[in-house]
Amino acid sequence: MSALSISDRGESRNYDVVVVGAGFAGMYMLHRLRGLGFSVRVYEQGSGVGGTWYWNRYPGARCDVESMQYSYSFSDELQQEWDWSERYASQPEILRYANHVADRFNLRPHIQFDTAIKACSFDEDANSWSVTTSDGRTATARFVVLATGCLSNARRPDIRGLDRFKGAVYHTGNWPHEEVSFAGLRVGLIGTGSSGIQSVPVIAEQAKHLTVFQRTPNYSIPARNAPLSAEDRAAFRKIYPEVRRFAREEAKNGIYTEVPDRGALDDGDNERRSKYEARWAKGGLTFMSVYNNLSLDKAANDTAADFVREKIADIVRDRATSKLLQPTSYPIGTKRICIDTDYFETFNRPNVTLVDIKTNPIEEILPHAVRTGGKDYEIDALVLATGFDAMTGSVAKIDIRGRDGLTLNRKWAEGPKTYLGLMSAGFPNLFIVTGPGSPSVLSNMIVSIEQHVDWIADVVSHMRDRKLDAMEAEQGAEDKWVAHVNEVAYTTLYPQANSWYMGANIPGKPRIFMPYIGGVGPYRQICNDVAAKGYEGFAMTRAEEARKVAAS
Ligand SMILES: Cc1cc2nc3c(=O)[nH]c(=O)nc-3n(C[C@H](O)[C@H](O)[C@H](O)COP(=O)(O)OP(=O)(O)OC[C@H]3O[C@@H](n4cnc5c(N)ncnc54)[C@H](O)[C@@H]3O)c2cc1C
Numbered sequence: 001m002s003a004l005s006i007s008d009r010g011e012s013r014n015y016d017v018v019v020v021g022a023g024f025a026g027m028y029m030l031h032r033l034r035g036l037g038f039s040v041r042v043y044e045q046g047s048g049v050g051g052t053w054y055w056n057r058y059p060g061a062r063c064d065v066e067s068m069q070y071s072y073s074f075s076d077e078l079q080q081e082w083d084w085s086e087r088y089a090s091q092p093e094i095l096r097y098a099n100h101v102a103d104r105f106n107l108r109p110h111i112q113f114d115t116a117i118k119a120c121s122f123d124e125d126a127n128s129w130s131v132t133t134s135d136g137r138t139a140t141a142r143f144v145v146l147a148t149g150c151l152s153n154a155r156r157p158d159i160r161g162l163d164r165f166k167g168a169v170y171h172t173g174n175w176p177h178e179e180v181s182f183a184g185l186r187v188g189l190i191g192t193g194s195s196g197i198q199s200v201p202v203i204a205e206q207a208k209h210l211t212v213f214q215r216t217p218n219y220s221i222p223a224r225n226a227p228l229s230a231e232d233r234a235a236f237r238k239i240y241p242e243v244r245r246f247a248r249e250e251a252k253n254g255i256y257t258e259v260p261d262r263g264a265l266d267d268g269d270n271e272r273r274s275k276y277e278a279r280w281a282k283g284g285l286t287f288m289s290v291y292n293n294l295s296l297d298k299a300a301n302d303t304a305a306d307f308v309r310e311k312i313a314d315i316v317r318d319r320a321t322s323k324l325l326q327p328t329s330y331p332i333g334t335k336r337i338c339i340d341t342d343y344f345e346t347f348n349r350p351n352v353t354l355v356d357i358k359t360n361p362i363e364e365i366l367p368h369a370v371r372t373g374g375k376d377y378e379i380d381a382l383v384l385a386t387g388f389d390a391m392t393g394s395v396a397k398i399d400i401r402g403r404d405g406l407t408l409n410r411k412w413a414e415g416p417k418t419y420l421g422l423m424s425a426g427f428p429n430l431f432i433v434t435g436p437g438s439p440s441v442l443s444n445m446i447v448s449i450e451q452h453v454d455w456i457a458d459v460v461s462h463m464r465d466r467k468l469d470a471m472e473a474e475q476g477a478e479d480k481w482v483a484h485v486n487e488v489a490y491t492t493l494y495p496q497a498n499s500w501y502m503g504a505n506i507p508g509k510p511r512i513f514m515p516y517i518g519g520v521g522p523y524r525q526i527c528n529d530v531a532a533k534g535y536e537g538f539a540m541t542r543a544e545e546a547r548k549v550a551a552s
Pocket residue numbers: 020021022023024025026043044045046050051052053054056061062063064065070115116117118147148149150151152195394397398433434443444445446449
């Protein structure tokens with residue numbers, strides 16, 4: 001396998017690998033493949049690198065995995081030299097980091113920005129993909145890697161009248177690049193998932209009045225964000241080898257934290273309460289790791305959920321508002337747990353109103369108001385914090401045709417089916433990074449991204465070394481994996497929530513638990529074992545052999 005020709009001007013553009021997307025996954029994929037001598041083209045619909053951090057510029061946007069861990073580990077020089085300024089970096093800082101990585105590893109010359117991939121079609125004779133771009137041109141490549149992101153297809157809700165609203169409408173997942181000021185405005189915000197929870201306190205400080213429209217309340221834990229000192233960073237850097245090893249091999253979610261050895265009901269009330277208090281004071285996502293059975297046992301889970309509800313009740317002064325903010329309809333942690341800075345406290349401000357749109361769904365949006373429960377809430381600007389068509393949304397927007405013209409959308413009509421989250425039978429030489437069926441959004445995603453990218457880089461080299469032309473998930477292996485993913489999900493409390501993990505936020509989307517919940521460490525081991533056994537469950541063929549079989 002070698003580069004045929006790389007030309008941006010000509011009509012013929014042939015690469016070993018086309019990568020779709022220049023977020024953290026696409027950038028690292030590019031870096032690895034170039035290091036191995038492959039010709040690679042990355043197509044990115046945005047005008048810059050960073051993916052999530054390029055698009056999500058809303059007020060208060062920041063990571064919820066601590067920055068010293070939510071960062072690449074593939075280059076020790078990079079992790080030793082980059083100075084994160086806060087425990088959880090803000091969006092501008094993470095975007096600066098992504099740009100630094102692009103420059104440091106000279107990635108830009110291989111990325112074509114402002115170009116969306118519209119279609120990918122597999123040529124069975126040539127064992128290669130033909131890729132159509134939004135500028136109407138085509139490129140061919142032996143392999144296509146979909147690094148399109150799990151949370152990259154912002155979901156605009158289908159609410160009557162939305163298009164007639166006279167003020168500005170913003171989506172948190174596609175925020176303008178220029179400064180947005182809400183000073184002196186009456187702002188409406190729909191959606192109280194992670195983006196809503198991060199932006200509400202910041203918008204409330206600017207706006208004349210903020211009305212938050214809430215369908216489902218979320219469990220949120222204080223982030224306890226703080227500046228990182230040089231000493232903090234130095235102390236952390238000393239333990240980086242162990243932090244990274246643990247995150248990859250032992251952690252369930254790719255985060256370095258204590259491993260609990262007890263269940264919530266093994267402790268008495270006082271002991272349990274003091275452990276929850278300590279974790280609440282420490283802040284952050286690891287709240288769910290206080291005990292080892294919070295996602296497995298409803299009675300155990302209730303103790304944590306009760307604790308958080310009590311905290312909300314303590315913080316929020318107005319009884320009705322406090323009640324509305326307390327989640328009761330699903331176990332804690334079964335929707336992505338949020339972390340916040342003064343979210344609940346913000347509802348004590350005189351300029352903030354919470355409106356329940358579960359009981360009274362929004363009837364319509366008028367030119368200057370949101371109508372619900374027979375009342376019109378006057379607003380000048382509207383923020384949609386309504387999340388994403390998660391995990392499959394960006395893949396589904398591409399017309400992907402595999403063997404016999406089968407489209408991926410048709411194959412996935414009943415829900416996504418993959419082998420290891422990496423490939424789908426019938427779509428040879430097409431890889432997905434952090435796809436459905438892998439730990440993905442249940443993990444520190446940079447850990448999962450690096451693992452997938454390394455695995456893909458290894459297998460592509462393996463094929464080049466053996467002069468293999470096509471690789472495809474076997475149907476039997478895929479069926480077994482899909483069954484396993486489901487089986488593991490249903491040993492936990494996760495499927496009890498109507499979450500975006502289940503596709504439940506998108507009307508008409510099939511309800512299937514999409515990420516693999518078996519844990520980042522065990523999953524990595526499974527992928528490594530598959531590779532060690534000669535890529536068990538994947539069929540690999542050489543064009544010569546395929547032709548002989550066809551001719552005989
Ligand atoms: C607000 C927010 C906060 C988050 N915080 C965390 C966190 O703290 N920890 C964590 O682990 N994860 C977090 N995530 C998840 C985050 O998405 C991942 O951590 C990570 O950034 C994903 O990288 P990616 O490269 O896989 O995808 P993305 O960053 O989504 O990049 C995908 C890129 O592909 C491009 N693309 C898609 N389709 C096409 C197409 N057809 N043609 C061309 N380009 C295309 C998109 O424009 C995008 O730039 C957060 C997500 C959000 C939205």
